[in-house]
Amino acid sequence: MPSNEQRRQAAKRKLERQLERRAEQAKRRRMITMGTTIVVVIAAVVGVFYLTRTGGESAAQPQAPTELALPPVRPTPLPDPVSCQYRPDGEASKPVQPPANGEVSSKGTVQATIDTSQGAIPLTLDRALAPCTVNSFISLAKQGFYNQTDCHRIGTEGLQMLQCGDPTGQGSGGPGYAFDDETFPELQYGRGYLAMANSGPNTNGSQFFMVFGDAPLSPDYTVFGTISEEGLKVIDTIARAGHDGAFEPSPGGGHPNLKVTFNKVEVQA
Incomplete structure (x- = not known):
């Protein structure tokens, strides 16, 4: 032991x-x-x-696509001419005459330039996409309806676009008339598209939006032209400055932090 x-x-x-x-x-x-x-x-x-x-x-800040989307094309061309009707709809936010009702050509393009406080935004208006819409836009521009108006909304997430065309700057103004949609089911939105804003089917007036990035929308908004690369650079700068969130959560976005005023819209037609 x-x-x-x-x-x-x-x-x-x-x-x-x-x-x-x-x-x-x-x-x-x-x-x-x-x-x-x-x-x-x-x-x-x-x-x-x-x-x-x-x-x-x-x-x-979310990144927007930098590549231009392919230009929109109707799968089935419209007849030429088409009949356009512009019906009374509330009070005009600014004195203006509606375009004359009747036949409008669906052929050719028109060059236009929005001279803004942040730089020029050249556009190509395409009658083959939306002849009645192009006819209305040209009429409003020539009457000075868009002069000295502010773009009231920008979206930088989800729907990336700049919305303009309301003289009141609140999102509720218009020209005192409305006209029908000119859409097609195959329509998909992308960077560089110019489209009409609306408050439901066939309620087009003066407000429109310019897509600078993603736009996951149903094909319910009439596309009537495209934005040049020069113009998109101007919109990109405005987008990078952000917004105040005034329209969150619905419809989204807010007033641009970098104020955008239309000095004049010139149409080469």
Whole structure:
């Protein structure tokens, strides 16, 4: 049998081994803690670097597509001419005469330029897409209806577009007449499209929107032309400045932070 001295020595060695294990465990815990701290610090430094390089607030802005969508084309051409009807609809936000009812050509394009406080936005109006809409837009432009009006809404997430054409600047104004939609089921919207805003089927008036990015819409909004790359650069700048969220959550977006005023809309027709 082991003596008392032998038992004491065995207990002492056991205690020493326990103390060594505890010291080793404590050392490992300190190493893990230090490693985690280093990782967190590195991540924070990388985050600050990223925000610094990308501009912080602008980095949080959703990115819009930069490639122009293919120009819209009707799968089945319209007859030429077509009959257009412009019926009374409420009070005009600004004195203006509706276009004459009757036959309108569905052939050819018309060049137009919106001279805005942020730069020129050249447009190509396409009668083959929407002859009655193009006819109305030209009439309003020539009567000065759009002069000195502000674009009242921009969307930068989901539906990325700039909406204009209301002299009241509130989104509820119009020319005092309405006309029918000129849509087709295959219509898909993309960067560079010019389309009519509406409040339901066949309620087109003076308001329109210019798509600079994504536009996941049903084909219920008449497309009547396209925007030049030069014009899209102007709209991109306006979009990067953001909006005030006045129209959130529905219909979305808000007043542009960078104010956009139409000085004049010139039509080369």
